[in-house]
Amino acid sequence: MSKPTTTTSKITLGTISMYGALFFLALFFLMPAYMAIVTALKPPAEINLSTAWELPSKFHWSSFSDALSLLKSNIISSVILTVCATTLSTVLGSLNGYVFSKWKFKGSEFIFTLFLFGMFIPYQVILIPLFQTLRAMNLYGGLPGLILAHVVYGLPITTLIFRNFYSQIPTALIESARLDGAGFFSIYTRIVFPLSIPGFVVTGLWQVTQVWNEFLWGICLTRHADNPITVGLAQLAGGQAVSWNLPMAGSIMAAAPVLLIYIFLGRYFIRGLLAGSVKE
Structure with missing residues (x-):
C-alpha cells in the first residue's frame, strides 16, 4: 500500500x-x-x-469599586433595556420572518421591502420625530419609551435574518402540518421555533451589541435616573477636574459584557450567519 x-x-x-x-x-x-x-x-x-504609558507602581483596584458605585443605576438600566429590547425585537422579528417566508399574502413582498428601508435610516434622522412621538404617547423620559424605540428600530434587521433563515425550511413540512390541522401558532411553536436557535443567536448577539452600546437615544430620550451605561460614562468623564482612573475603569466594565459574549458565543454567531446561506 x-x-x-x-x-x-x-x-x-x-x-x-x-x-x-x-x-x-x-x-x-x-x-x-x-x-x-x-x-x-x-x-x-x-x-x-x-x-501615561508606564505601568502603575501599585495596582489601584479601588477604581473599579468606585466606578461601580457611581454607575450602578446606569448598569441596571442598561441590563433592563438590553434584555427587554433584545427579547422583544428577536421574537417579533422571528414571527415577521415566519410570515414573510411561509405565510405570504398579497402585497407581502412590498411590505417586506418597506421593512428593509428601516435598516438604512440613520438614528439622527428620526431623533426629533421619535422624541415627539414618545412624548405624545407619554413614554418620554423612561426606559419603556427607549425600549420601544430599540424594538422598532431593530425589527428590520431581525426580520431580514429570520426570513432568510426560514426560507431554507422545506415548505412541504409546513404544508404537511397544515393538512394535519395545525394552525399558525401551532406550526411556529412545534416546528419552526425549535429550528430557529441559530437565528436567535445571531439576532440576539446583534441586538445586544447595538442596544448596549447605543448613546444618542439614551441621552436624548431618557432622564437622568434612567440613563444607560454609555450616558453614565460620558457624565463620569465630563467636567473640569476628572479622575481619569474612574472613567477608564467604567469603560472596561461597560465593554466587558459584550466582549465576553463574543468570546464565548462568537463561534455560534458565525454558524448562525452561515446557517441557511448555502442551499444544498
Missing part, C-alpha cells in the same frame, strides 16, 4: 511580512485598551501625560 502524501506549507518572506504586519496592526488596535487598563489601575496622583 502506498503511504498517504502529506503537504507541508513553506514559510516564505511574504508570509513572514504578512504576519508581521498583522501583528503590529493588532498591537496598534489594542493600544487604547492597554491605556484604559493601565490608567484604571493607577491612583489619581500617578496619572499624567508624561507617565
Whole structure:
C-alpha cells in the first residue's frame, strides 16, 4: 500500500511580512485598551501625560469599586433595556420572518421591502420625530419609551435574518402540518421555533451589541435616573477636574459584557450567519 502524501506549507518572506504586519496592526488596535487598563489601575496622583504609558507602581483596584458605585443605576438600566429590547425585537422579528417566508399574502413582498428601508435610516434622522412621538404617547423620559424605540428600530434587521433563515425550511413540512390541522401558532411553536436557535443567536448577539452600546437615544430620550451605561460614562468623564482612573475603569466594565459574549458565543454567531446561506 502506498503511504498517504502529506503537504507541508513553506514559510516564505511574504508570509513572514504578512504576519508581521498583522501583528503590529493588532498591537496598534489594542493600544487604547492597554491605556484604559493601565490608567484604571493607577491612583489619581500617578496619572499624567508624561507617565501615561508606564505601568502603575501599585495596582489601584479601588477604581473599579468606585466606578461601580457611581454607575450602578446606569448598569441596571442598561441590563433592563438590553434584555427587554433584545427579547422583544428577536421574537417579533422571528414571527415577521415566519410570515414573510411561509405565510405570504398579497402585497407581502412590498411590505417586506418597506421593512428593509428601516435598516438604512440613520438614528439622527428620526431623533426629533421619535422624541415627539414618545412624548405624545407619554413614554418620554423612561426606559419603556427607549425600549420601544430599540424594538422598532431593530425589527428590520431581525426580520431580514429570520426570513432568510426560514426560507431554507422545506415548505412541504409546513404544508404537511397544515393538512394535519395545525394552525399558525401551532406550526411556529412545534416546528419552526425549535429550528430557529441559530437565528436567535445571531439576532440576539446583534441586538445586544447595538442596544448596549447605543448613546444618542439614551441621552436624548431618557432622564437622568434612567440613563444607560454609555450616558453614565460620558457624565463620569465630563467636567473640569476628572479622575481619569474612574472613567477608564467604567469603560472596561461597560465593554466587558459584550466582549465576553463574543468570546464565548462568537463561534455560534458565525454558524448562525452561515446557517441557511448555502442551499444544498
